Structures are given as structure tokens and as C-alpha cells.
Amino acid sequence: MRSVRTLVLATLGCALVASSASAQQDEKLSIHGYLTQGYAVSDSALMIGIPKTGTTDYRRAALLLRYSQSDRDNFVIQMAHRRLGESPSMQFESDVKVDWAFYEHQFGTQTRLRVGKMPIQFGIYNEIRYVGTQIPFYRAPYAFYHEGIYTSETVDGLTVSQSLLGETAFPIEANAYAGSFSFLDFQTVPVPGPTGPVLVYQGQRVRAQSALGGSLWISTPIEGLRIGGGGQRYTVPNAFFVARKTSFDGYNAGLDAKFERFYLRSEFRHVDAKKILQYDGWYSQGGVAVTSKISLGAQAERATYHVRTTTSNYRVPLVHDDAVVLSYSVSPNLVVKTEAHATKGFNVEGVTNTRGTPLEGRYFISSLSVAF
């Protein structure tokens, strides 16, 4: 009943926003927002909150307020709401949360410093990963960005961005961040039962500390084509998969080609937790605008993690997802999508034996995205 009520409210919100589709903006304060409402159904195990019975409790919305104190000083706050169907990770998520809250100062035109809780400039999509009108599928590719668990869109600390060689054929955008962030850690773990240990799928919030990272994107003389990469390091004091304080080191690389009629994007990331656990994930996606309003896209994503301990040495195929999407863009502010995914792996939210046979399944998401 609650989900039906929420769906009705969300749909009314969509209609209202789509009909007005204009942001509030005066000289100092601007207010923008977006909403993506989805219906998702799976034919197999629970993945990313999607049950076999289908769910409309699948959405993301945010309201972004930007106050410009001067040409160089801005305050930004983003309030957000997310539902991921029946995902156990939702027990850790409040209905409305402060997503971002940061102060930004620009030094000249090439340098900007942010302090507070702000999005990490990671990969192609991280900063806009939930803006349905900006991304080709319902979500940014899971193998690279994750959602719900083992991911943080933001960092609490500071970031510095620097534009370089702006007047040349190869302008560069460089970013660095430092601080801490939290993420959700979910695993199948043994807990004491009446007749001995039983396996449960359990979660906890983990704080990653001493986080340092950066990225570099180089544009090319071909308008719309850029390449980039970055690196990250952080320390996790305790998690299910690493019981003691462990440092994580990662790097990533990507290609981003976006032209008027088609796009092609691919990114790869590697994360290494002191050789105990190594994660490799990549995706490639491409699409074409069949008409000015209709576009087709396809995506392949893969991720595996490799566990190496004194007693174990095995590789787990986590994500193996092939997908197609059909989009209808009523306007840049209103997009409808339908997508189908075929999966094979252990990216399921429940007790799993990752040494067994990977689970196969399909899921479908239809969504309506509005932005103003």
C-alpha cells in the first residue's frame, strides 16, 4: 500500500515537473531537481532490489540548491531520495538524505576548491550517476560504479579541480580529492544458530578513511572524444571480507565518445586489497539516435573478484550482464526508457555459495526520468 501511494505521488510529481520543466533561478539562488521512477521485474534471484513479483518502489529523486554568494563562491546542497525495491541495503537508507553539502571557491577560472560532502569526480558517470535524463540506462554500469553496496558517490573532505591547456587541442581536466566516506558492506556470513552456525546475508555500514584519489581527462581535437583515468587509495578498518584494517588501492581508465547521433563508452577499474581480494570490472556501451527522439543502446559489463587467503584461492564471477535499451526522449528534460538485461553471476542479494554455479537470470526495467 505504501509503495502504491509513493508511486502515485511520484507519478504526480513526474507529471508536474514535466509540465513545468523549468528551474527556479535568480541571480544568486538556483533550484534544480530530477526524478527517475522505474518499474523493475526479475525472473530469477533478487538482484539490485528487483524481485520476481516486480516492483514500482524503484526510484531516485533529488533537489539541488545552488547559492552563488559571488562569481567565485558557491554553496551547494542536494537532498535526495532513493528506493531500490526489495534490496536489503534499503534498511540503511533514510527516505530523505543530505546527499551533498559543500562550499566551492574558484581561484581564477581554472581552479576550484570544494570543502564538505561532495561528489567524487570518478569515471564518466559518478557525478551524474542517478540523473536518468543524462545516462543511457536506468543506472550507471554496475560493474564499474555499483549501486547500494560497495560504493560511495561522495567524499567528506575536500576536492580540487584544475583545468589545463584550455586553449590547446588537448585540454585537460584534473581532479584530486582527500577525506573519508562510508559504504555498505554486505556478505553471506555465518552467525550462531540454535544447532550451530547458520549462513545469513548481512550488512553493515563501513567507514573508509584516509581516502585519496584523483583523475585526469584529456579531450582531443575530435569534438566529443576524450580519454581519462585515475587512481584511488583508502583504508577500511573492518569489513566482512577483510577482518582487520586493510588498505585498498585502485586505478581506472576510460574512453568517452559522444557525438550528436551516437555514443561509445568504455571503462575499466581494478581494486586491490592487499592481495587478499582483487576486483576487476569493466563495461562497454554504445548507442545510436535512430531519430531525434528515439535511440537504441547496448551494453556489456563484467566483473570478477579474486580471493587469496592462506586457506582459499578462488575467483568469483560477480557481474556478467548484457543489456539493450530503447529510449524515447520527449525533450532533454523528459525521457522514457525500457531495458532488458541478461545476467550470469553471483551479484544477488541473498545467501549464496560463490564456489558453486553462477546464477543465471534476466531482469527488465521501464523508467520515466524528468529533470528541471
Place this chain on the structure above:
Amino acid sequence: MKRLRLAVVAAAAVLGAAAFGPMPAPSSYKVIVNAQNPVTSLPRAKVAKLFLRRATWPSGAAVQPCDLPEKSPVRVEFTKVVHGKSVIAVKSFWQQQIFAGRDVPPPEKTADAEVIAFVLANPGAIAYVSAPTPLPNGVRAIEVTD
């Protein structure tokens, strides 16, 4: 005979057009700045960067661009010629800037008179209006070169 003469003239016109190519259509817009701005001419690529706030004036001063509404034919042509893109593509760029928390798009003014008033009031302004629009003292057009 009259028909034959007409046919010959029409054929000559077609052949002439084919030989020399179409005459370039005059721009339906002109790019304007505040009269205090010493700039008189800018390359097209630089104008595009100024409108996307990816560059500053040669003096280092911040730029304050201003747009006409999305469906304005003047904006459609300006965007196509200067940015080499559709208005939708430029709107999409600004949406990305907004939701990455980086910037907000230039203000949209509903008519040429409002655009001119904006340029008059802001020394760092750059905008465009329809070509025949008369400009008051304090606002002047600049040349856009290839």
C-alpha cells in the same frame, strides 16, 4: 516561345547555382557585447567557449552569457553555427553541469529587448539578438570569424 525563354532562364539559373554553389545566407543573428568591452572580433570557437563559460575575456574578466528561449529561431541558428550543435545538445551539456554541481546555464531572456538590457547592465556580458535589431548606445556588435 515565351515558355521556351522561361525554361532557358530557369535552366541557366539551375546550372549557375550548381556551378557556383548556393549563396551564403546572411546570419539571422549578431553577437553583442557591452560597449565597455574592448573586444571587436572573436573566432567562432572562442565565442562558443564563452557561451559555455569555458573561457574568460582576454582581460581575464568573467564572462556573463545570455540566451534566447530554446525554441527561438535566432537561438537555433546561433547554436548551430557557433556551437556546431543542436540546442538540445547544448541543453544536455548544461543539464550535466547542473547535476554535477558545477555550474548553471546562462539566463534565458524572452526577447531581444531583454537581452540588450542584460548586456547594458553587465560589462562582462555576451549575447546574440536577431540581426535587424537596432542597438542602443552602450551595446555593440562584434565580428565572429571562422
